[in-house]
Amino acid sequence: MSTPKKGNLSPSEDELFVVITAGNVQEASRLLGCKDVRVNCLDEYGMTPLMHAAYKGKADMCKLLLQHGADVNCNEHEHRYTALMFAGLSGKTDITWMMLDAGAETDVVNSVGRTAAQMAAFVGQHDCVTVINNFFSRARLDYYTKPQGLEKEPKLPSKLAGPLHKVIMSTNLNPVKMVMLVKENPLVAEVEALEKCRRVMELICEKCIKQQDMNEVLAMKMHYISCVLGKCASFLKDREDKLDGLVKSLLKGRDRDGFPVYQEKFLRECIRKFPYCDATLLQQLVRSIAPVEIGNDPTALSVLTQAITGQVGFMDAEFCTSCGEKGAEKRCSLCKMVIYCDQACQKMHWFTHKKVCKTLQEQREEQEAESAEMRLQQSREESEAVKEATGSMRELSVEANGDAPPSDASDPSDASSIPAADN
Ligand SMILES: [Zn+2]
Ligand SMILES: [Zn+2]
Numbered sequence: 120m121s122t123p124k125k126g127n128l129s130p131s132e133d134e135l136f137v138v139i140t141a142g143n144v145q146e147a148s149r150l151l152g153c154k155d156v157r158v159n160c161l162d163e164y165g166m167t168p169l170m171h172a173a174y175k176g177k178a179d180m181c182k183l184l185l186q187h188g189a190d191v192n193c194n195e196h197e198h199r200y201t202a203l204m205f206a207g208l209s210g211k212t213d214i215t216w217m218m219l220d221a222g223a224e225t226d227v228v229n230s231v232g233r234t235a236a237q238m239a240a241f242v243g244q245h246d247c248v249t250v251i252n253n254f255f256s257r258a259r260l261d262y263y264t265k266p267q268g269l270e271k272e273p274k275l276p277s278k279l280a281g282p283l284h285k286v287i288m289s290t291n292l293n294p295v296k297m298v299m300l301v302k303e304n305p306l307v308a309e310v311e312a313l314e315k316c317r318r319v320m321e322l323i324c325e326k327c328i329k330q331q332d333m334n335e336v337l338a339m340k341m342h343y344i345s346c347v348l349g350k351c352a353s354f355l356k357d358r359e360d361k362l363d364g365l366v367k368s369l370l371k372g373r374d375r376d377g378f379p380v381y382q383e384k385f386l387r388e389c390i391r392k393f394p395y396c397d398a399t400l401l402q403q404l405v406r407s408i409a410p411v412e413i414g415n416d417p418t419a420l421s422v423l424t425q426a427i428t429g430q431v432g433f434m435d436a437e438f439c440t441s442c443g444e445k446g447a448e449k450r451c452s453l454c455k456m457v458i459y460c461d462q463a464c465q466k467m468h469w470f471t472h473k474k475v476c477k478t479l480q481e482q483r484e485e486q487e488a489e490s491a492e493m494r495l496q497q498s499r500e501e502s503e504a505v506k507e508a509t510g511s512m513r514e515l516s517v518e519a520n521g522d523a524p525p526s527d528a529s530d531p532s533d534a535s536s537i538p539a540a541d542n
C-alpha cells in the first residue's frame with residue numbers, strides 16, 4: 120500500500136470520515152473492509168481516522184480503528200498533533216488510555232513544542248494529564264523479566280511483573296494504599312521479592328533521568344515506589360505481622376490533632392532521597408515542602424501527588440482518610456468529619472482516630488451551633504429591617520401590620536438521627 124498523501128482520499132475513505140463523525144461503528148467497520156479504504160489515510164489537514172475518532176471522543180470507534188491497524192503514532196497532521204494529543208484534548212480518559220496502551224509515544228511534541236500532557240493541561244483536561252503522566256506500559260516492565268546480556272536470571276521474576284505493574288499504575292500515591300497493594304499479593308509481600316522489585320524501580324528511575332527525553336515525573340514516581348517497597352521489606356524483616364505494623368505507623372496520628380506525623384516524615388524523606396539532585400522537579404518539591412511545619416498544609420503527599428499525577432487539590436472530591444482513594448462516601452457516624460471507602464478502611468484507622476473523634480465531634484457541633492446562631496441573628500436583623508421598611512410605608516400598606524417576621528430558621532440539628540458507630 121502506498122504512503123497516504125494528505126487529502127488524497129478515495130470516495131469510501133471520504134465516507135469513512137463522515138461515518139466516524141457520526142459515530143456509526145457498524146458502517147465504519149463495513150468500510151474498513153473495503154479494498155479502497157486505508158485505515159491510515161489522511162484528510163486534507165493530515166488527520167487520520169483515528170485522530171478524528173479520538174478528538175470526537177468516540178471510544179468504540181477508536182477501538183475498531185486500532186483493531187484494523189491504525190497507526191497510533193502517525194504524525195502527519197499540519198500542526199503535528201498525534202492521536203494521543205487529540206485524545207487528551209477530548210478529555211476522555213478511556214481513549215487517552217487506549218492510545219497509550221496501543222503504544223502512543225508520550226514525549227512527541229507538536230509544532231509549538233507541546234507534549235500531549237501539556238496540551239491536555241492547557242485546556243484543563245487534568246484527568247487525561249494524570250493518565251498520561253502515570254502511564255508505564257507493561258511491555259516496558261516486562262523487559263526486566265527477560266535475562267539481559269550475560270544475566271542468567273532476569274532481574275524481575277515474571278510472576279512479579281503483574282502485581283508490580285498494578286502498583287506502578289496506581290494514581291493514588293498514598294503510602295497506605297501502596298502498602299495495601301503489596302499486602303494483598305503474597306508473591307510480592309516477601310522480603311526477597313520486594314528487594315527485586317525495588318531494584319527494578321531504581322533502574323527504571325535511572326533510565327527515566329538518563330534517557331534522551333528526560334521524564335522526571337516518572338522517575339520520581341519510580342523512586343517513590345522503590346522507597347515504599349524498601350520500607351515494606353524492612354518491616355517484614357523485623358516483624359511477623361504481614362505489614363500491619365507499617366500500616367499502623369503510617370496512619371497513627373499525633374495526640375494533639377491526629378496528624379499522621381510518621382507518614383509525613385516518611386514522605387519527606389523519600390523525596391529528599393531522590394538520587395538526582397539536579398532534577399528540577401526535586402528542587403521544586405523541596406522548595407514547596409521545606410518551609411512547611413509538620414502538620415500544616417500542604418502535606419508532602421499532596422505536593423508529591425500534584426507533581427506526579429497533576430491532581431490539584433484534595434478538596435473537590437472525597438478522599439478516604441485511611442488509604443486516600445477517591446470517591447469515599449462512608450462518614451464516621453460520630454464526628455462526621457472523616458470519610459472512608461468502607462468499614463475495612465474505617466477499622467484500620469479507628470485505633471488512632473478514636474483519640475480525636477470526640478474532639479472533632481465537639482468542634483463540629485460548636486460550628487453548627489455557631490452558624491445556627493448566626494442564621495438566627497440574621498433573620499432577626501432581617502425582620503427588624505422588614506419592620507422598619509413597613510413602618511415607613513405605613514400609609515401605603517395596611518396589612519403590613521399582620522406580617523409575621525420570618526420565623527427562626529435554625530434547628531437543622533437532628534441529633535436523634537446519629538446512628539451507632541460502625542466500629
Ligand atoms: Zn480507603
Ligand atoms: Zn469520628
